[in-house]
Amino acid sequence: MSTSSYHHGDLKNALIKAGVKILAKEGVSGLSLRKVAKQAGVSHAAPYSHFADKQALIAAISTEGFKQLYIQIEEIRAAYKNKPKTLLVETAWAYMQFAFNEPDRFKLMFSSVLEKEKEYPDYVESSRKNFEQIVDVVKVCQSAGVLRDDSPDLITVSVWSVVHGLVMLVLEGQISHTVLEQHDLKSMLIFTLGQMALVELT
Amino acid sequence: MSTSSYHHGDLKNALIKAGVKILAKEGVSGLSLRKVAKQAGVSHAAPYSHFADKQALIAAISTEGFKQLYIQIEEIRAAYKNKPKTLLVETAWAYMQFAFNEPDRFKLMFSSVLEKEKEYPDYVESSRKNFEQIVDVVKVCQSAGVLRDDSPDLITVSVWSVVHGLVMLVLEGQISHTVLEQHDLKSMLIFTLGQMALVELT
DNA sequence: GACGCCATCTTGACATTGTCAAGATTTGGC
DNA sequence: GCCAAATCTTGACAATGTCAAGATGGCGTC
Missing domain, CATH: 1.10.10 (Arc Repressor Mutant, subunit A)
Incomplete structure (x- = not known):
């Protein structure tokens, strides 16, 4: 065959x-x-x-990426099921590592492949599934008093925004060289996440 | 002529x-x-x-964008010089509005135009200047007890990350439709920023 | 086991695009 | 007023996305 x-x-x-x-x-x-x-x-x-066209291939490559990322984060979820603080940090760190392992794929995944009215159901579905995954992590952290007890969706958007924003800014070379020299990535991630948490994340 | x-x-x-x-x-x-x-x-x-090539034009278009954004934020800084909370919110809101007024230009500005070793001094300089501008806003907020009194650079990276991340995620269609229908953009921005602030931002 | 359908793949072609080389046209300095 | 440098045009080429026509062969039907 x-x-x-x-x-x-x-x-x-x-x-x-x-x-x-x-x-x-x-x-x-x-x-x-x-x-x-x-x-x-x-x-x-x-x-x-x-x-159908190049966009469709890109959508497929992105979808594949979302699925891999999902699996990686599932492993983290299993490993730190009972340690909310670690769960939060390591989930974010996994997200960041994924981005830095394959910067260009990561960018593609989050570049509006959604050009025009064309729709890629698989892409949307896998993207949505990953969002739900983060919501679940957030809920665990809320129950444990690590994150504010507010609308899970909103808190998730906030947390996701910091992490995604930090990753993007670093990835696109927007963070000044001098700042990057003084702090390693994981420290910056924890510091930034820490701004949102109700407890120390160390 | x-x-x-x-x-x-x-x-x-x-x-x-x-x-x-x-x-x-x-x-x-x-x-x-x-x-x-x-x-x-x-x-x-x-x-x-x-x-020299297409990248150079893109760099110029981006640089131009940074300069415009800089001016817009300077106006905000002048207007809310003595109202730290409002200053923070409106600065972020200006950033967001800029992004939504010209989504594609905004994406270009923050897409590693920095391909390869090619360098565009003007681009780097205007980008750096905008970062300093945000640092100044952050410092004002720190003095007023609106933001944590920590390394201004780090706090700036955190604040910038949330705002940039939120903008990007919305811009790229990553925030699920149902979430977007229930909250308008400015509310989400304030909520998200509020996660980092030491006081209520309303 | 032969036949034909249909998905799959190839070939060839075309328009768009980034880029370069050679030459035309101006402008400004002397 | 003349020359050199800057600016702009023309023409060409290779890479690319995309489509149309045709080739190929697996698979079910008889």
């Missing part, structure tokens, strides 16, 4: 995987449909059998 | 202005050097007399 030389077998996933690889190696500007096709060993127009 | 039909006169600024216009009308994906040139009424390669 593999090397029939014409029918690839599982080209769709191969293309996604190729895209992730190129993204890691050459960045967003290097990500082209034709390169992805070549990497997967098919002709330049082959992707169109599986994706 | 204007219509000599060959020498434009002030093409550099005309190109930047054209870029801003296209960005607002067609978004990032519609921004091409050739369109910008056509919009300015010059040939497709004319921009190369003023910008």
